[in-house]
Amino acid sequence: APRRVLDDAFVEELEDLLVQADLGVETALKVTANIAAGRFGRRVSTAEIKEALADEITRIMEPVARPMPLYPKRPQVVLVVGVNGAGKTTTIGKLASQFRAAGKSVIIAAGDTFRAAAVEQLQVWGDRAGVPVMTAPEGSDPASLAFDALTRAQAEGVDLLMIDTAGRLQNRADLMEELAKIVRVIRKKDPSAPHNTLLVLDATTGQNAVTQVEVFRQMANVTGLIMTKLDGTARGGVLVALADRFGLPIHAIGVGEQIDDLDAFDARDFAAALTGSPD
Amino acid sequence: MFENLSERLGGVFDRLTKAGALSADDVTAALREVRTALLEADVSLPVARDFIKRVQVKATGASVTKSVTPGQQVVKIVHDELIATLRGDEDPGKLKIDNPPAPVLMVGLQGSGKTTTTAKLARRLKEREGKRVLMASLDTNRPAAMEQLAILGTQIGVDTLPIVKGENAVQIAKRAKSQATMGGYDVYLLDTAGRLHIDEVLMDEVQAVRDAVNPRETLLVVDGLTGQDAVNVATEFEGKVGITGVVLTRMDGDGRGGAALSMRAVTGKPIRFVGMGEKTDALESFEAERVAGRILGM
Ligand SMILES: Nc1nc2c(ncn2[C@@H]2O[C@H](COP(=O)(O)OP(=O)(O)OP(=O)(O)O)[C@@H](O)[C@H]2O)c(=O)[nH]1
Numbered sequence: 001a002p003r004r005v006l007d008d009a010f011v012e013e014l015e016d017l018l019v020q021a022d023l024g025v026e027t028a029l030k031v032t033a034n035i036a037a038g039r040f041g042r043r044v045s046t047a048e049i050k051e052a053l054a055d056e057i058t059r060i061m062e063p064v065a066r067p068m069p070l071y072p073k074r075p076q077v078v079l080v081v082g083v084n085g086a087g088k089t090t091t092i093g094k095l096a097s098q099f100r101a102a103g104k105s106v107i108i109a110a111g112d113t114f115r116a117a118a119v120e121q122l123q124v125w126g127d128r129a130g131v132p133v134m135t136a137p138e139g140s141d142p143a144s145l146a147f148d149a150l151t152r153a154q155a156e157g158v159d160l161l162m163i164d165t166a167g168r169l170q171n172r173a174d175l176m177e178e179l180a181k182i183v184r185v186i187r188k189k190d191p192s193a194p195h196n197t198l199l200v201l202d203a204t205t206g207q208n209a210v211t212q213v214e215v216f217r218q219m220a221n222v223t224g225l226i227m228t229k230l231d232g233t234a235r236g237g238v239l240v241a242l243a244d245r246f247g248l249p250i251h252a253i254g255v256g257e258q259i260d261d262l263d264a265f266d267a268r269d270f271a272a273a274l275t276g277s278p279d
Numbered sequence: 280m281f282e283n284l285s286e287r288l289g290g291v292f293d294r295l296t297k298a299g300a301l302s303a304d305d306v307t308a309a310l311r312e313v314r315t316a317l318l319e320a321d322v323s324l325p326v327a328r329d330f331i332k333r334v335q336v337k338a339t340g341a342s343v344t345k346s347v348t349p350g351q352q353v354v355k356i357v358h359d360e361l362i363a364t365l366r367g368d369e370d371p372g373k374l375k376i377d378n379p380p381a382p383v384l385m386v387g388l389q390g391s392g393k394t395t396t397t398a399k400l401a402r403r404l405k406e407r408e409g410k411r412v413l414m415a416s417l418d419t420n421r422p423a424a425m426e427q428l429a430i431l432g433t434q435i436g437v438d439t440l441p442i443v444k445g446e447n448a449v450q451i452a453k454r455a456k457s458q459a460t461m462g463g464y465d466v467y468l469l470d471t472a473g474r475l476h477i478d479e480v481l482m483d484e485v486q487a488v489r490d491a492v493n494p495r496e497t498l499l500v501v502d503g504l505t506g507q508d509a510v511n512v513a514t515e516f517e518g519k520v521g522i523t524g525v526v527l528t529r530m531d532g533d534g535r536g537g538a539a540l541s542m543r544a545v546t547g548k549p550i551r552f553v554g555m556g557e558k559t560d561a562l563e564s565f566e567a568e569r570v571a572g573r574i575l576g577m
């Protein structure tokens with residue numbers, strides 16, 4: 001393979017590669033600087049340098065590549081949050097199906113009482129996954145539905161209660177307060193709940209994902225991330241910035257609209273796709 | 280977390296002592312900061328590059344008036360160029376919907392806001408322009424997509440095409456066309472399923488819909504929080520479907536909206552509306568000044 005001296009111009013090309021994968025300028029510079037150190041001025045091949053980039057990204061991402069933890073606690077309450085259209089409802093359907101396949105009993109609460117046909121959408125997913133869906137009338141208080149659902153889940157002794165929520169932008173203080181209220185109300189029944197609060201991020205989102213994590217973490221105590229829509233051309237590089245800054249585990253990735261299109265997050269596969277190097 | 284452009288450039292120009300005209304070196308140093316600001320605002324890299332080149336030509340040798348600092352002068356040149364790029368030639372809020380019934384096709388990625396925007400647009404056309412509007416969902420894919428549009432139609436008092444299960448998107452589009460013709464509607468809006476720009480089957484489907492109805496307007500609905508992928512989305516939808524305009528949604532968020540510049544630069548088509556919330560009245564005409572200021576963090 002042709003080799004080139006790793007000079008400023010080459011380093012800038014690598015930075016650009018990462019910027020185009022949505023790492024953000026700051027993180028792209030940092031990652032590139034780490035691999036340039038010790039190689040600067042040497043002759044390297046593009047393949048070799050891409051592999052080094054992939055290695056560096058794998059190193060950053062490996063500690064956060066962790067599946068959603070399952071606890072002996074019954075019911076384990078899983079609250080799913082995120083901005084509008086990120087893929088929360090679809091992801092709940094996929095997760096419910098996986099839990100069912102693993103022999104768990106699951107109830108879903110249709111906590112999006114706002115958006116048109118949000119409930120009907122989730123009911124279809126419940127049917128597909130073979131899981132009952134608890135609903136409340138449009139416009140009713142999602143916190144009281146969550147409370148009722150937890151009461152039922154406790155009474156029936158199910159393994160998991162998954163709660164869907166309406167999409168909300170993190171700069172909407174009123175809607176973020178509504179979310180905080182859902183958490184408070186759940187805790188009246190079970191102070192240790194929710195046991196997982198999953199923030200769903202859309203891979204096409206750029207740097208705003210950083211603020212999303214910041215605010216949702218603060219208001220709803222996010223315990224893990226899921227990134228959807230990685231089946232497109234967006235590479236989700238903002239996850240690198242997020243891993244570096246927040247260290248939250250990444251439980252899974254969405255790779256399509258079908259029920260089985262949810263994969264474990266694999267640090268090396270992600271890094272390879274991101275840098276365009278063969279894995 | 281993001282410094283605004285003036286602060287960034289302040290840092291660069293504090294080191295410069297003499298004013299007068301902007302030297303090539305001053306401009307180069309300043310444009311590095313501009314580039315970073317654009318990328319942090321999620322402008323796609325190739326679009327940011329082209330933009331910087333154009334500003335470079337305009338800024339080099341530009342005189343700095345006494346009343347402003349060199350930094351302010353660069354900000355002004357960048358700001359003006361950004362507005363000029365974002366702004367189309369025509370009134371963005373005015374759709375080409377003469378010749379009733381005029382078909383309007385809504386397309387875009389999954390979850391971008393097509394269905395909500397369809398209802399917003401229908402409401403706007405009905406309330407502001409007194410149009411008789413019909414909406415139809417061609418989304419045979421997403422669970423309850425058709426019900427979602429039907430509920431929105433009831434909320435805003437706009438008719439929706441009756442749901443017939445088992446029809447494909449082209450069949451529904453044709454039925455919408457004949458119902459719009461027979462029912463004396465001025466406009467019919469076709470909401471489509473979300474699709475990835477690289478999904479050949481679904482991109483073929485939307486082409487077939489287009490060929491069946493010959494839309495007067497084809498609006499690409501794009502999430503205003505989109506990152507670097509904007510350039511791919513814009514290129515593919517423009518290339519494969521051909522669009523007449525863009526709607527940017529979720530501009531009520533705190534994103535910087537760099538996708539606006541990417542969309543405009545890649546497609547050359549006007550950005551017509553911005554979505555400012557979930558409710559059906561939260562649609563505004565696109566204003567280049569506001570979005571330019573936002574991209575620059577000012
Ligand atoms: N291609 C692709 N599409 C996805 C994926 N996950 C979800 N979607 C699609 O994205 C769109 C939005 O998904 P939803 O599950 O409704 O998103 P949401 O976050 O619940 O949306 P709101 O409740 O309206 O805020 C739907 O068309 C889904 O089919 C994914 O991993 N890949």
Ligand SMILES: Nc1nc2c(ncn2[C@@H]2O[C@H](COP(=O)(O)OP(=O)(O)OP(=O)(O)O)[C@@H](O)[C@H]2O)c(=O)[nH]1
Nearest residue numbers: 084085389390391392393394395473529554555556
């Ligand atoms: N905050 C905000 N939310 C919006 C805006 N436009 C749409 N939404 C929300 O975004 C989510 C997705 O909107 P939809 O209209 O269902 O998107 P879609 O493109 O039809 O989705 P698919 O049909 O699944 O591809 C919903 O929760 C909407 O309420 C907007 O301008 N601002």
Ligand SMILES: [K+]
Nearest residue numbers: 202204205502
């Ligand atoms: K998005």
Ligand SMILES: [Mg+2]
Nearest residue numbers: 088089112118
């Ligand atoms: Mg939902």
Ligand SMILES: [Mg+2]
Nearest residue numbers: 393394418424
């Ligand atoms: Mg839709």
